[in-house]
Structure formats: C-alpha cells, structure tokens
Amino acid sequence: MNVSARNLIPGTIKEITIGLVNAEVVIEVAPGVEVVSVITKHSVEKMGLKAGSKVKAMVKASSVMVVTD
Secondary structure, eight states, X not given: OOOSOSEEEEEEEEEEEEOSSXXXXXXXXXXXXXXXXXXXXXXXXXXXXXXXXXXXXXEOXXXXXXXXX
C-alpha cells in the first residue's frame, strides 16, 4: 500500500475495547508509549485486528504544535 502521509508509526496492538459502533485501539509504539485510535467496530472486524497484531499508526494533521515548559 502506498500513502502520502509521512507520519507512519509502527507498533503493536496492546488492547482493543469494542463498543456498539466504535472501537478504541491502543497501539504501543515504544515501551510505555501508546497511540490510541478510535475506529469503527466494522473496521476492526474487517481488518482482523487483535491484541498482538503488528500495525502502523498513520497520522495526518494540518498542524502539529510544539510546546516547551
């Protein structure tokens, strides 16, 4: 698959919480670092996602802010 997004973060699905329509997918991208995505329940089923699956989190944003303390 080819995509234009440059922010592809590889990781492993840690947990999936399925609701009536949507599902919350927790992806561990580094030890102790997680990215959480909310997708449809149908997408989880169609893609065969489960804990332990290797995936990539694709981030596409028009702006990314940098913050310092």
